[in-house]
Amino acid sequence: xxxxxxxxxxxxxxxxxxxxxxxxxxxxxxxxxxxxxxxxxxxxxxxxxxxxxxxxxxxxxx
Numbered sequence: 001x002x003x004x005x006x007x008x009x010x011x012x013x014x015x016x017x018x019x020x021x022x023x024x025x026x027x028x029x030x031x032x033x034x035x036x037x038x039x040x041x042x043x044x045x046x047x048x049x050x051x052x053x054x055x056x057x058x059x060x061x062x
Contacts, residue, residue: 007052007056015029
């Protein structure tokens, strides 16, 4: 839970920075957020969560 919460915070900061600098517009960002919420309710969500957990475990082993 701590890894996923910190990953959410880092991702939110990156999106905020991209919005403020103009590299990301508001409507595409909202569409991506809605897509993420829809994707989280599908059957592929556990696979994505497992992949993120594997990558963070691999990175933290360094």
